[in-house]
Amino acid sequence: MSVFIRRYLPVVILLLFVGLSAGLLLNRPQPQQKIVETMVPVLEVVQVKKQQLAFNVNAYGMVKPKHQAELVTQVSGIVNRLAPAFAVGQFVQKDDVLAYLDDDDYHADLAQAQATLAQAKALLEQEIARGIVAKKTLRHVATTKQSALGLRIPQRKQQQANVNFAKAALARAQRNVDRTIITAPFDGLITEKHINVGSHVNIGEQLGHIYGTDIARVRLPVTPRSFSFIDQNPLNTTVVLSNESHANERHGQALQHWTARFIGTEGIIDPQTRMVYLIVDVIDPYQLRLSEQQRTDVLNFGTFVTAKIAAKPIANAIKLQRHMVRDNHVVLVDANGVTQMRKVVIARMDLEHAYIRAGLDEGELVSLTWPDNHLEGTVVTTVLTSPKLIGPPVLTVIPSKVADSGE
Incomplete structure (x- = not known):
């Protein structure tokens, strides 16, 4: 008996230990399910809408007279008399007498x-x-x-x-x-006077200077690329001039506007600035054809003006905020809420907007922001924003509880 016990007792003990271990494993408590918070990005998006977009080409220039002339004498003699109109700042009409010589x-x-x-x-x-x-x-x-x-x-x-x-x-x-009678060559404004009664003048001597008031001319420099957007037919191109906007707004002054007539270009690209100069005219800038009570927006020579030149419209184009486009790409969100990069064709860009010619379809969602460390294929939650309410870009994330098992 003792021999049997000594021989099989270790085996029995081993089996009891294995059975006890199995029972403990089978009866162990199950781990509780843990809730893990996963951060899901929220993107503000706008819905793509194709339309015919009209825009302007902006330029700046100074108002100058189309016609100006030096008043000179063709005979010599002593100045006997000066007309009251022959003074700096006076308006004269064609053939008005300015001075008399002996x-x-x-x-x-x-x-x-x-x-x-x-x-x-x-x-x-x-x-x-x-x-x-x-x-x-x-x-x-x-x-x-x-x-x-x-x-x-x-x-x-x-x-x-x-x-x-x-x-x-x-x-x-x-x-x-x-x-011996000096007259005005055209309707104009006297800007210089160099003689007085008793002055002796010789043939060809300059008596003064006159600016023609019938037409004001403005030279507007634009880049060759901007010029390519402009319809060169003067009948199809409108130009609106305004005075310095920021200075007037700061001082609470009302802006003045003038409709100008697009004449064309100077026909060359300036070799120094590499700019194309557009020529626009304003008829009767001093409104001398109107009564003094009707003169409201007088355009003085020497005024620095901003010009908005109507460019050729872009058909089936999409207007986006400029910050939404980087390196000709936008962040698109598909129907499953997954982001993707999309290359687009830009027709033109200005300081605020990018005008997309191709690469997007009607109704697609484009993100207002570029998320930091963005990876294509990220699942996001979208917030649709009206294009009219687009403000500064905002990127936010909110916690979303997702069930996940774990220890």
Whole structure:
């Protein structure tokens, strides 16, 4: 008996230990289910809408007159009298008298030229009469033997030439008399005056400067790329000028606007700035054709203006905030709430917006933000935002409880 116990007791003990261990394992308590919080990004998105988009090309320039001229004299003399309108800042009309020069000597020259012409005409009449007498005297002489000198034909031509010469001298003397009266060459604004009563002026001396007030001209520099967006047909392109907006808004002043007429370009790319210069005109900038009570938005020469030039519209385009596009890509959220990168074709960009020509379909959702450390294929929760309510980009995350088993 003792031998049997000694031989099989270890086996029995081992089996009891194995059975006890199995029972403990089978009867152990089950681990409780643990709730794990997973952070799911929330993206603000806008729904893509295709439309025909119209936009402007902005440019800046200074208002200058289309016509301007130096007032010079074509005769010399002493300034006898100045018109009240010949003063800096005064508006004048075409042919208004500005100044008078001493014309006594020129009237004397005119009288002398008149006398010379009268004398030449008298000599011509005498020569014509002599020619008639000579012709009668030689009427019995054969025509082949009659000489031109005998008929006094050269003498009559000489006197006719003297008459023509005297007429030219008279016309010159009359012009010199007229030139002693200085007049405005066109409707304009006097900007400079260099003479006074008693001043002696010589031929070609500058008397003053005048700006034409019929048309104001503005040169607008734009880049060649911006110029490609503009319809070069003046009938299809509208231009609106305004004064310096920020300065007026800060001081509470109302903005002024002027409609300009698009003329075209200067035909070249400036070799130094590499810009294309557009030419626009404003008719009657000082509104002189209106009464003083009707003059509201006067456009002064020298004003620095902002120009909005209507560009060619883009058909079936999508307008997005500029920060939504990086390196020609946007963050798209599909119907399953999964993000993906999408390459787009940009028609143009300005300071605030990007205009997408291709790459997006109607109704797709585009994220307003670019999440940090974004990985394509991320599951997100979307918040649809109206395009009209788009504000500063915001990225938020909220906890979402997801059941997960674990120790």
